[in-house]
Amino acid sequence: MWKVLLVEDQAIVRQGLKVILEQDEDIKVTHEASNGAEAIEILQKYSIDFVMMDVRMPVMNGLEATRIIKKQWPAVKILILTTFNDDEYAMQALKEGANGFLLKTADSGKLIDAVYSCMSGGLTIHDEVAAKVLPRLLRREKKETVSVYLSPRELSITKLIGEGKTNKEIADELYLSIGTVKNHLTQVLQKTGLRDRTQLAIYAVKHDI
Incomplete structure (x- = not known):
């Protein structure tokens, strides 16, 4: 509860x-x-x-x-x-x-x-x-480029987070386990220096991912 x-x-x-x-x-x-x-x-x-x-x-x-x-x-x-x-x-x-x-x-x-x-x-x-x-957000930040390297899988997960998807929805769409999604998310947050998935969702929109 x-x-x-x-x-x-x-x-x-x-x-x-x-x-x-x-x-x-x-x-x-x-x-x-x-x-x-x-x-x-x-x-x-x-x-x-x-x-x-x-x-x-x-x-x-x-x-x-x-x-x-x-x-x-x-x-x-x-x-x-x-x-x-x-x-x-x-x-x-x-x-x-x-x-x-x-x-x-x-x-x-x-x-x-x-x-x-x-x-x-x-x-x-x-x-x-x-x-x-x-x-x-798109008008103000659309021309920003991604300043860190994200793998194709990390980009896919970041894109879906930007769409507001949950870990389960991402796992289902990409045919991954929820644990794998969480691991990729942790890596993306470390690479981008962001605090949480809310900031990452905004990051995805800003960078047109």
Whole structure:
């Protein structure tokens, strides 16, 4: 069962999200916070698998909290859930290491699917946001060239990660074991000097892989 921390300054919204998420037997909301600073305090004391984070909050906003959490607890998955369809927020969140960016207009099924996607290594971006963010990344960075050598297999895996595929989906598509995919992913991250698959997904888009 995944232990979830909800970070949202409106209590009634937290209650609603908890009800939705706990419809799934593999998801348990173990802690709640009303801002990023409280979230960090909780992570210092308890084991958390997944953080669902608002952006605009008092004391410490979600983007700053994401940056700190990803630096101190890189294995923790973070999904940004916000009212604001703002591509700047989305790009900054992904830059800080968030594993997904979803709008609060998403239905309950999509919310639960996003948890599963993030926990399995996928990158979830709300369709409306992706439609604005990905073209910006392509326009701004498309002419960059890959500065490190990646083997054909590593390039294939990087391309699929850029498409938001999970390790299992990549393994199925390339007829590899999940362990082999993980090994290749580790090599690619070492070669590129990137922190995690979220950064690698952005790298793949920037470099037109």
